[in-house]
Amino acid sequence: MKNLSIYTLPKGTYSERATKKFLEYIDGNYKIDYCNSIYDVFEKVDNGGLGVVPIENSIEGSVSLTQDLLLQFKDIKILGELALDIHHNLIGYDKNKIKTVISHPQALAQCRNYIKKHGWEVKAVESTAKAVKIVAESKDETLGAIGSKESAEYYNLKILDENIEDYKNNRTRFILIGRDVKFKTLPKNYKVSIVFELKEDKPGALYHILKEFAEKNINLTRIESRPSKKRLGTYIFYIDFEDGKEKLEEILKSLERHTTFIILLGRYPVFD
Numbered sequence: 001m002k003n004l005s006i007y008t009l010p011k012g013t014y015s016e017r018a019t020k021k022f023l024e025y026i027d028g029n030y031k032i033d034y035c036n037s038i039y040d041v042f043e044k045v046d047n048g049g050l051g052v053v054p055i056e057n058s059i060e061g062s063v064s065l066t067q068d069l070l071l072q073f074k075d076i077k078i079l080g081e082l083a084l085d086i087h088h089n090l091i092g093y094d095k096n097k098i099k100t101v102i103s104h105p106q107a108l109a110q111c112r113n114y115i116k117k118h119g120w121e122v123k124a125v126e127s128t129a130k131a132v133k134i135v136a137e138s139k140d141e142t143l144g145a146i147g148s149k150e151s152a153e154y155y156n157l158k159i160l161d162e163n164i165e166d167y168k169n170n171r172t173r174f175i176l177i178g179r180d181v182k183f184k185t186l187p188k189n190y191k192v193s194i195v196f197e198l199k200e201d202k203p204g205a206l207y208h209i210l211k212e213f214a215e216k217n218i219n220l221t222r223i224e225s226r227p228s229k230k231r232l233g234t235y236i237f238y239i240d241f242e243d244g245k246e247k248l249e250e251i252l253k254s255l256e257r258h259t260t261f262i263i264l265l266g267r268y269p270v271f272d
């Protein structure tokens with residue numbers, strides 16, 4: 001049988017860990033293919049296969065690049081979701097010699113207080129594993145990386161400090177993306193993600209949307225605005241809600257009256 005690809009961030013990233021977990025639920029022979037950035041994952045998936053990318057963190061909030069790309073790549077849908085506990089490590093040679101720490105922006109943000117306390121400079125790169133790779137290849141003792149245990153092992157570097165995230169409950173949601181997938185087992189919970197633009201900029205415009213959900217007794221799990229990128233002060237809204245008994249077509253139709261566009265980003269199972 002042909003091996004299909006599931007694209008994600010490099011070996012040792014948290015996204016790779018999420019991908020391995022998704023693969024326990026997915027039917028079929030998938031081979032993990034590594035990409036340098038979230039953007040590259042979307043580009044590959046646009047030509048076929050599956051992908052896994054981070055979408056939201058319990059401390060730092062949304063991964064805005066993933067949000068924007070879901071809108072930009074119209075044929076790519078969210079096919080599943082799972083959340084992982086994230087514990088960051090300081091990786092390198094000698095903690096006392098570090099002057100600069102390198103990592104993915106989300107990891108740097110999740111360890112902001114820890115970094116500040118040590119007075120280190122920061123440098124952002126496309127993934128935590130790339131940061132560890134840079135530190136390993138440079139052999140520079142003044143550099144440190146923030147990343148996973150797996151990445152330290154993979155690049156043969158020392159873990160200098162563990163659990164360096166600023167808040168205990170550090171969790172990240174990852175999404176499985178693509179056009180279609182078959183799961184071996186399905187969980188009970190499903191979610192729907194949509195994005196829309198309000199028709200009119202007037203008092204109560206968003207209220208009309210929220211009212212539809214309230215009246216249908218649908219629980220929202222996330223609401224977020226992003227710049228529309230047309231003009232300063234204009235927004236699009238991302239809403240996630242629990243999938244229940246209500247017909248999805250009817251929900252979308254009831255919202256259409258209040259929006260200039262509404263896109264279904266996915267209706268998908270939530271794994272734990």
Ligand SMILES: O=C(O)C(=O)Cc1ccccc1
Pocket residue numbers: 009012013014015016054086104106107126127128129172
């Ligand atoms: O770079 C990684 O390891 C990723 O998978 C992105 C990321 C970074 C920080 C927290 C969760 C995911």
